[in-house]
Amino acid sequence: MSREELAEQQAALLRALLAGGEVPPGFDAERLRVEADALLAKRRRVVAMLRPDLPEALGARYRELFDTYGRAHPRHVGTGMRADANAFADWLRERGEISAPPKRSALARLLRRRD
Amino acid sequence: MEDLGVGIGWRSEIDLSVERMAGVDFVEVVAENLHTDHLPESLRVLRERGVPVLPHAVSLSLGGAEPLDTQRVEHLAAVARLVDAPLVSDHVCFVRAGGLDSGHLMPLPRTREALDVLVANVKTAQSIVDTPFALENIAALLEWPDAELTEARFLSELVERTDCLLLIDVANLYANARNLGTDPAAMLDELPLERLAYVHVAGGVEVNGVYHDTHAHAVPQEVLDVLGELCARRRPPGVLLERDDLYPTDAELAGELASIRDVLAAHA
Amino acid sequence: MDEPWGLSGEQFLEIYAAAMFAPLMVAAIGALVIRRLADRAEPFDHTNLPTTYHLAYLAGGCARLVETVIAELTHRQLLRINGEGRLSTTGSGTDKPLDPLEQEVLDTVQRKGTPSASIVVTALADGPLLGLDRIQEELLRDRLVVPAAWRMRVRRTVAGLYLAVLTIGLARLIVGISLDRPVGSLLGMLFGVLLLTGGALVAAKGLTQEVLPTRTGRAVIEGATADRPRRLSLDADSAALPAIAAAVGIGGFAAHPDVDVRHALAPPSAPPASSGDSGGSSCSSSSGSSCGGGGSSCGG
Numbered sequence: 001m002s003r004e005e006l007a008e009q010q011a012a013l014l015r016a017l018l019a020g021g022e023v024p025p026g027f028d029a030e031r032l033r034v035e036a037d038a039l040l041a042k043r044r045r046v047v048a049m050l051r052p053d054l055p056e057a058l059g060a061r062y063r064e065l066f067d068t069y070g071r072a073h074p075r076h077v078g079t080g081m082r083a084d085a086n087a088f089a090d091w092l093r094e095r096g097e098i099s100a101p102p103k104r105s106a107l108a109r110l111l112r113r114r115d
Numbered sequence: 116m117e118d119l120g121v122g123i124g125w126r127s128e129i130d131l132s133v134e135r136m137a138g139v140d141f142v143e144v145v146a147e148n149l150h151t152d153h154l155p156e157s158l159r160v161l162r163e164r165g166v167p168v169l170p171h172a173v174s175l176s177l178g179g180a181e182p183l184d185t186q187r188v189e190h191l192a193a194v195a196r197l198v199d200a201p202l203v204s205d206h207v208c209f210v211r212a213g214g215l216d217s218g219h220l221m222p223l224p225r226t227r228e229a230l231d232v233l234v235a236n237v238k239t240a241q242s243i244v245d246t247p248f249a250l251e252n253i254a255a256l257l258e259w260p261d262a263e264l265t266e267a268r269f270l271s272e273l274v275e276r277t278d279c280l281l282l283i284d285v286a287n288l289y290a291n292a293r294n295l296g297t298d299p300a301a302m303l304d305e306l307p308l309e310r311l312a313y314v315h316v317a318g319g320v321e322v323n324g325v326y327h328d329t330h331a332h333a334v335p336q337e338v339l340d341v342l343g344e345l346c347a348r349r350r351p352p353g354v355l356l357e358r359d360d361l362y363p364t365d366a367e368l369a370g371e372l373a374s375i376r377d378v379l380a381a382h383a
Numbered sequence: 384m385d386e387p388w389g390l391s392g393e394q395f396l397e398i399y400a401a402a403m404f405a406p407l408m409v410a411a412i413g414a415l416v417i418r419r420l421a422d423r424a425e426p427f428d429h430t431n432l433p434t435t436y437h438l439a440y441l442a443g444g445c446a447r448l449v450e451t452v453i454a455e456l457t458h459r460q461l462l463r464i465n466g467e468g469r470l471s472t473t474g475s476g477t478d479k480p481l482d483p484l485e486q487e488v489l490d491t492v493q494r495k496g497t498p499s500a501s502i503v504v505t506a507l508a509d510g511p512l513l514g515l516d517r518i519q520e521e522l523l524r525d526r527l528v529v530p531a532a533w534r535m536r537v538r539r540t541v542a543g544l545y546l547a548v549l550t551i552g553l554a555r556l557i558v559g560i561s562l563d564r565p566v567g568s569l570l571g572m573l574f575g576v577l578l579l580t581g582g583a584l585v586a587a588k589g590l591t592q593e594v595l596p597t598r599t600g601r602a603v604i605e606g607a608t609a610d611r612p613r614r615l616s617l618d619a620d621s622a623a624l625p626a627i628a629a630a631v632g633i634g635g636f637a638a639h640p641d642v643d644v645r646h647a648l649a650p651p652s653a654p655p656a657s658s659g660d661s662g663g664s665s666c667s668s669s670s671g672s673s674c675g676g677g678g679s680s681c682g683g
Contacts, residue, residue, distance in 0.1 A: 001226065001228045002228070003180050003228070003231075003232055004180070005228075006180040006224070006226075006228055006229060006232060007179075007180035007181050007212065007213075008213075009224070010179065010180055010181075010209055010212035010213070010221075011212040011213025011214075011215070012213070013212070013221070014211075014212045014213055014215040014217055014221070015213060015215065017217065018215050018217060019215060025260070026259070026260025026261065027257065027259075027260065028257065028258075031256060031257035031258070032257060034256050034257075034325055035256040035257050038219075038256060038327060039217055039218065039219055042218060042219055043218055045360065046218070048496065049496060049497070052494075052495050052496025052497070052498070053495075055494075055496075056494050056495060056496075074215050075215070075216045075218060076214055076215060076216060077211050077214050077215065077216050078216075079216065081218070127465060127466075127467070127469075128463070128465050128469070128471055128497060129463065129465065130465050130466045130467075131463075131464065131465055131466050131643055131644075131647060132463065132465075134466070134643075135643065155466070156466055157466045361474060362463060362471060362473060363473055363474060363475065364460040364463075364473045364475045365460060365463075366460065367473075367475075
């Protein structure tokens with residue numbers, strides 16, 4: 001097996017875990033589902049930490065909405081977690097789930113910059 | 116390896132707690148969370164006090180078959196210089212592939228080919244970073260098919276071929292035992308523990324029969340037992356408590372450090 | 384010559400000059416009188432306050448109250464503060480049942496992730512605070528604060544008087560202009576009325592501040608301030624809890640006895656923070672850090 005083949009196998013595994021791709025041969029589908037859920041949960045937590053205004057605004061619906069977004073928009077190389085969190089906010093706004101850019105987080109950013 | 120003692124992962128949410136807690140001999144920082152132009156005040160205080168700060172990377176993707184992102188390694192090297200680190204580390208895993216970023220540590224296939232790729236990347240990283248490099252075993256929820264080597268053999272050959280150090284996470288050994296049915300004691304028997312840099316201890320939680328190494332829950336006794344198994348074979352130069360979320364009170368964190376010390380003392 | 388309103392220009396100006404100052408007097412006297420009227424007959428010992436939160440609200444209104452709850456919860460390890468002044472919950476249980484105010488602060492921190500202390504203070508001090516009603520009622524019952532209704536009445540009276548003075552002046556101005564009389568002096572006086580309106584606002588400053596302590600109330604704050612160093616230095620363990628809350632209650636975050644926590648909560652570089660350590664005389668109106676001055680926006 002060449003390095004290129006290994007690269008393709010790793011890519012296929014991530015596609016299966018993050019982007020709804022097929023289960024690569026030899027892998028346990030149930031294990032992949034558990035891992036996919038764990039990865040999504042981690043991403044959901046990090047986004048909540050970076051944009052606490054979003055779970056605050058969405059309440060109990062945060063999880064369901066984030067999971068819908070996350071499954072449809074896997075994070076690509078070069079997109080940082082902060083950009084991911086902001087993209088989720090834009091996605092929510094487009095769907096009318098939240099209104100205008102939250103003032104508070106802008107204020108929070110300003111306050112953080114001061115010290 | 117010089118003796119590090121008992122430490123805790125420094126995180127900005129608990130910076131004051133770590134700074135003021137008694138019995139913190141060293142700390143570890145997630146390299147990706149630091150800027151190379153300035154050090155958080157609390158880390159500066161710790162450095163002034165002579166507390167070693169060890170950068171720990173999570174995103175180098177050293178097992179990735181795509182070309183190594185040397186900018187990330189440069190960042191790690193810069194952070195190491197900033198804190199005057201005696202040692203840096205990352206994981207035996209891949210993080211990115213095919214344009215996707217998993218945001219987490221993914222297991223490698225335990226094949227000769229994958230080991231060659233890992234060795235090549237580690238050697239490149241070592242040529243960029245001036246300090247000794249340690250590599251950590253991860254917790255996996257899934258396994259690649261057609262493994263050619265055991266995990267211990269895989270790690271041993273990695274150490275042999277790159278001269279890197281080992282960072283053994285006993286919580287990950289425990290998690291793999293729970294989820295994949297591996298045997299921590301057998302693995303410890305086979306590992307080159309003379310190359311041990313330090314040990315990670317962390318907590319987790321069981322959900323639907325799967326043990327998740329969350330770093331957000333208390334350290335279970337079973338993880339301390341694996342630490343004991345390790346100590347029975349060789350006294351580790353350092354043990355570090357990792358906590359990344361749902362931080363408990365200072366008293367509870369101090370209590371977990373004390374439990375680690377108790378295990379060390381029992382095997383002194 | 385037919386004088387408008389039966390008053391010569393000179394006569395009108397004399398009367399008007401006196402009228403100009405009347406509301407100012409009413410404001411100054413009003414502020415004084417209602418403080419005295421609301422006072423207790425006998426002195427009140429500050430240690431008889433039901434909680435330190437009463438002291439905090441008395442000394443600095445809602446913002447100070449929230450600051451004090453944060454200091455208390457941090458001390459009890461239910462909240463953690465980091466070096467940047469960000470708060471997080473510790474998930475710790477508590478042997479002592481939580482006050483509704485404490486629960487509200489914990490919930491707010493939880494909901495907002497790891498908010499800075501100042502964000503929590505601003506968010507809570509602006510909205511209706513659970514448990515504030517009781518504190519307000521008990522302070523009123525002990526006659527430590529002037530009832531808001533009284534202050535409102537004096538403010539309305541002063542405002543009404545100025546409106547009347549301005550209206551009369553303007554009416555005379557119009558009459559004067561229509562009769563082709565000289566109106567230069569009257570114009571000058573009208574300008575003066577505007578200045579005095581400002582003066583009255585200053586004289587009645589206490590009437591608009593969020594909490595107006597009575598004389599007894601101010602004595603209570605002074606008593607607690609004088610008592611603070613003794614409590615802190617003596618049995619540090621048993622008294623540490625009330626001592627920390629009391630210090631913050633009187634002087635805000637800037638007076639937190641723990642220097643690391645103080646620097647995290649009230650960075651020394653922050654705007655000319657009216658030093659809470661000044662001790663002694665005038666704590667009642669020093670607006671601490673993030674109080675936002677005037678308006679009684681506390682709700683509750």
